[in-house]
Structures are given as structure tokens and as C-alpha cells.
Amino acid sequence: MNSSEFREFGENVAEARLRDELADSIARIAGGDGVHETGLPGVAGIRLSAPSGPLPAVYHPSLCIVVQGRKQATFAGRTYVYDPLHYLLVSTSLPISGRILHATPEQPYLCLRIDLDPSVVDDTLARLGADAPARADDDTQRLMLVRTSLPLLEAAVRLMRLRDEPATAPLLAPLILREIHVRLLTGEMGARLRAVCAIDGAARRVGNALALLRERYAETLPIAALAEAAHMSPSALYAHFRDVTGMSPLQFQKRLRLQEARRLMLGEGLDAAEAGHRVGYESASHFSREYRRLFGAPPRREVATAHVVD
Known part of the structure; x- marks a missing residue:
């Protein structure tokens, strides 16, 4: 084994250990399937214990680091599969169809989602200044699949360790989050991300x-x-x-409304009529038709199914 091969082997071992630690951290906060807040600003852990069919949703600007399992995202006819070796970078709010490809109760899908902060992005872009590479050739790609790097994993692990340091977390978390933004903006897809985020x-x-x-x-x-x-x-x-x-602005707003209504029904226990009204639908029948068209089942059936599962 030559020196470069030895170094690559060492990095792979280090990455595996960091992924294991992140998986343990997410498993600790995720008592069941769903999205779970970590107590850190803009950081959530996601756990799902079974494969799923396609589920339409709006993804907001974020970094998605998978540490166990595999997921597929489809946007504009292109499919992106992210797993422990590749993270998904969402540069702006997008209507995406997501699907869990590999997950079991024993080894659930586990993902760390970190929101991108526009103010931190702007400040980082200003600081990069003339040192920033030229605009990417293809600045139309809003969804990016990137090889997960050792420095990014190290920063994510240090961020999650702050959950056990309540006294220092408010001071240190913003610094590590800024580091993560810098690594994204200067990494493999940095030029493309900077092109999308240019003020x-x-x-x-x-x-x-x-x-x-x-x-x-x-x-x-x-x-x-x-x-x-x-x-x-x-x-x-x-x-x-x-x-x-x-999409048109109206179509996009409709997607936001229906996604939030689904969260209210399945996550907070609201009935279909109340959820539809809360997200802006004046007609329950109109809400039911739109919901079924997007999710493939009427809202009352999804609520009933969720209650049976519970």
C-alpha cells in the first residue's frame, strides 16, 4: 500500500467512525419515525424505519447528510440518490418527490438536516470576495449531490456534540454552522452553489x-x-x-399549503376540515380534491390510517 492509498484508507476509517457517532446522536433524539428537533438552531434529525413510495414535498434550502440508509429525490426529471457517501444540497425552496429506498426497523434511515442561513451565506460570499472562483458553467442546477468529505463530517459531529454542552452550545453552535456554510461554498459544488446564491x-x-x-x-x-x-x-x-x-407561484403556494396540512393532520392530530381551513382553504371539498390529487389519497383516509398504525 503506497502513501496515497494508506491515507485514503485512513480517511475512510475516520469517516465511518464519524458516521457511526452521528447515527448514535440522531437515534438518541429520534424516539420514532419523523423529523425531530435537536435543540440546535436549524438542525434536525430524521428517522424512518421502512422504504416508502414517492412523497411530494417542498424542500427548503438545506444540507442533508445521510448516515444510514438511502433516499431518492426527484426534481425536474432528474433523480438524485443520497446515502452515507453522498449528501444532498438544496440551494433554494423546490418542489421535490422524495422516496426512502433502504430502511428497516433494525437499521432505519437516519439523516441530519442543516438549514442554510441566507445571512450567513451572504456574509460568507462577501468574505470570499475575489478569492471565489468564477460562476459555474451550469448555474441552473438547484439540487446537488456531493461526495461527503471528512472535514464536513467532523464539523457535523462537533455540532451534534454540543447537545451535551448546554452552557457553551449557544456560543459555539453559530461558529460551527458558519464553518459548515464555508465548506459548502468552497467545496466540490461551491462554484455552482455560489452562482445560485449570488445576491x-x-x-x-x-x-x-x-x-x-x-x-x-x-x-x-x-x-x-x-x-x-x-x-x-x-x-x-x-x-x-x-x-x-x-411551477407557477400559485402552484408552489398550493404545494406549501397541502404539505403543511399533511403535517398538521399526521403530526398534530388535526382533522381534515380544521387542517384545510388553517392553511387557507375555505372549501373542505376543494381541499380534499387538491390533497388527493397530490398525495394519492383523500385526507380523511390518511388520518384514519395513521390512527390505525398508532
């Missing part, structure tokens, strides 16, 4: 409209209000919105 770019301006929709999804938002948030004309926003998300 003066169309994708970033559309991101401002997406943020407004995410905040006020239950309201009736005119295209003029979204265009104002994006600093674009309504016609320009409509065109760029479709380029980024593959």
Missing part, C-alpha cells in the same frame, strides 16, 4: 419571493407582492419563478 442573481431574487410564500402561504398573495419582494416586474418574476421551481 444579484435571478435565482436569489426568486428566493426572496419563495421566502415570502413560505412565511405567508395561508394568505392570498397577489403576484405584485411577490414581484416586489423579488425586485422584479410581475412578468419577469413569473418567468424566472418557473425556471427555478418548475
